[in-house]
Amino acid sequence: MAIDPEELLPKKKPPDIVLGQDLAALSEHELLARIAALEAEIARGHEALASRQTTKAAADAFFKKS
Secondary structure, three states: OOHHHHOOOOOOOOOOOOEEEEEEEEOOOHHHHHHHHHHHHHHHHHHHHHHHHHHHHHHHHHHHHO
């Protein structure tokens, strides 16, 4: 029996958080966990943004014409 190459690929996990998901079915505990995960992702986005702004400022300073 031949092995399907697709069976060897790692399975992709569905996302834990889906934007626009119906929240009515979630418990209080699940909602708190969802909010914590979203806040962590927002913080990660702010850190990435700050890093890019720092890099851009350094490049602007380096290439600034006098």
